[in-house]
Amino acid sequence: xxxxxxxxxxxxxxxxxxxxxxxxxxxxxxxxxxxxxxxxxxxxxxxxxxxxxxxxxxxxxxxxxxxxxxxxxxxxxxxxxxxxxxxxxxxxxxxxxxxxxxxxxxxxxxxxxxxxxxxxxxxxxxxxxxxxxxxxxxxxxxxxxxxxxxxxxxxxxxxxxxxxxxxxxxxxxxxxxxxxxxxxxxxxxxxxxxxxxxxxxxxxxxxxxxxxxxxxxxxxxxxxxxxxxxxxxxxxxxxxxxxxxxxxxxxxxxxxxxxxxxxxxxxxxxxxxxxxxxxxxxxxxxxxxxxxxxxxxxxxx
Amino acid sequence: xxxxxxxxxxxxxxxxxxxxxxxxxxxxxxxxxxxxxxxxxxxxxxxxxxxxxxxxxxxxxxxxxxxxxxxxxxxxxxxxxxxxxxxxxxxxxxxxxxxxxxxxxxxxxxxxxxxxxxxxxxxxxxxxxxxxxxxxxxxxxxxxxxxxxxxxxxxxxxxxxxxxxxxxxxxxxxx
Numbered sequence: 001x002x003x004x005x006x007x008x009x010x011x012x013x014x015x016x017x018x019x020x021x022x023x024x025x026x027x028x029x030x031x032x033x034x035x036x037x038x039x040x041x042x043x044x045x046x047x048x049x050x051x052x053x054x055x056x057x058x059x060x061x062x063x064x065x066x067x068x069x070x071x072x073x074x075x076x077x078x079x080x081x082x083x084x085x086x087x088x089x090x091x092x093x094x095x096x097x098x099x100x101x102x103x104x105x106x107x108x109x110x111x112x113x114x115x116x117x118x119x120x121x122x123x124x125x126x127x128x129x130x131x132x133x134x135x136x137x138x139x140x141x142x143x144x145x146x147x148x149x150x151x152x153x154x155x156x157x158x159x160x161x162x163x164x165x166x167x168x169x170x171x172x173x174x175x176x177x178x179x180x181x182x183x184x185x186x187x188x189x190x191x192x193x194x195x196x197x198x199x200x201x202x203x204x205x206x207x208x209x210x211x212x213x214x215x216x217x218x219x220x221x222x223x224x225x226x227x228x229x230x231x232x233x234x235x236x237x238x239x240x241x242x243x244x245x246x247x248x249x250x251x252x253x254x255x256x257x258x259x260x261x262x263x264x265x266x267x268x269x270x271x272x273x274x275x276x277x278x279x280x281x282x283x284x285x286x287x288x289x290x291x292x293x294x295x296x297x298x299x300x301x
Numbered sequence: 302x303x304x305x306x307x308x309x310x311x312x313x314x315x316x317x318x319x320x321x322x323x324x325x326x327x328x329x330x331x332x333x334x335x336x337x338x339x340x341x342x343x344x345x346x347x348x349x350x351x352x353x354x355x356x357x358x359x360x361x362x363x364x365x366x367x368x369x370x371x372x373x374x375x376x377x378x379x380x381x382x383x384x385x386x387x388x389x390x391x392x393x394x395x396x397x398x399x400x401x402x403x404x405x406x407x408x409x410x411x412x413x414x415x416x417x418x419x420x421x422x423x424x425x426x427x428x429x430x431x432x433x434x435x436x437x438x439x440x441x442x443x444x445x446x447x448x449x450x451x452x453x454x455x456x457x458x459x460x461x462x463x464x465x466x467x468x469x470x471x472x473x474x475x476x
Contacts, residue, residue: 013454060328
């Protein structure tokens with residue numbers, strides 16, 4: 001049995017949900033595969049942890065209070081049903097009009113649309129994720145040093161970080177070509193902000209899921225850009241695969257919810273750094289002035 | 302079996318005593334599941350909404366699955382519907398702290414660590430993990446509850462476990 005096939009069946013094997021024949025094949029593979037053994041051990045440790053978790057003991061709210069709620073709801077149901085029927089009738093007419101308008105719009109778009117460069121590159125980008133499902137732990141990218149040094153010398157800190165991962169200075173067009181899609185910094189930057197450095201980095205194994213990866217044709221890529229505000233001060237924006245884990249090391253970090261996003265934020269007296277899952281990539285911003293600047297980036301990423 | 306077929310039939314006919322028996326027998330497990338999916342603050346409300354649905358639609362229970370599986374399904378549907386609705390109308394709020402990695406381990410006990418890690422993973426993955434690891438459902442039952450093919454349950458659990466491991470390590474879990 002190939003490792004890829006065994007990995008796919010690993011939970012079912014662990015939970016004893018496989019038939020005898022498949023279980024025997026997985027067992028045979030696991031005996032010779034260190035990676036699958038490690039993953040099974042991890043499943044076991046999480047299983048033990050789950051067993052230790054004590055769900056809070058709760059008592060049902062009294063039947064009397066719930067019965068009142070049930071009664072109100074059941075009384076409202078027939079009224080709502082009548083209202084819905086009436087609404088449905090008038091909506092049917094609206095829907096016909098909307099569908100016709102949408103169909104016309106699609107036809108017009110198809111007629112005038114020419115494929116963009118990034119679309120063609122994405123289509124042609126066939127990247128294999130042979131290790132993605134093999135339970136390899138993604139390497140943690142530690143931003144502690146670059147965050148700490150950025151406030152003293154932004155360009156130097158950015159260069160030092162880039163050097164850790166074989167960073168190569170490229171034009172934004174070239175970066176787009178290497179990544180196979182249009183980077184976020186090319187799509188939206190706050191007004192007056194300019195891109196002063198664009199580097200493509202080669203990160204360690206990201207173990208990302210197919211479809212969520214930024215791996216270009218030549219390996220696992222990441223983009224690190226330095227942006228300059230109108231007053232000459234700078235911030236840095238890094239985008240990498242969603243599955244690549246990032247950390248601010250020993251810096252005090254808070255989990256912060258903004259809208260429907262959860263961010264890791266670390267704040268110093270000279271600014272803040274944040275990491276969040278963007279629409280396409282994991283974004284990390286370093287050297288931001290305040291929460292409103294962060295919100296601006298969140299709105300476009 | 303937490304309640305007998307007779308109780309289900311009587312509740313179906315609208316007999317309050319039987320409805321009450323179902324409510325009291327299943328509320329704790331429904332609440333646990335709902336709490337895991339929607340979070341502590343909304344759990345009580347969503348659990349009661351799930352029971353309103355459950356008792357109102359009792360006559361649609363065909364007996365094709367275990368009654369408890371059907372109850373799980375109603376609870377999961379109600380919870381996911383609530384989460385989707387909440388995501389469409391996000392409210393801005395500062396989250397409670399899950400602080401620096403180096404002292405997270407000291408702040409949380411081992412089991413609480415799992416609680417925090419589960420909140421960080423995709424809602425559908427944590428639902429499946431909860432159904433397997435906490436409620437102890439078989440793959441066939443999970444498939445019925447969540448409405449996915451039985452063959453997909455294993456691969457979703459693979460993802461859930463891997464993501465949980467990543468989050469646990471991120472929180473300072475020492476393996």
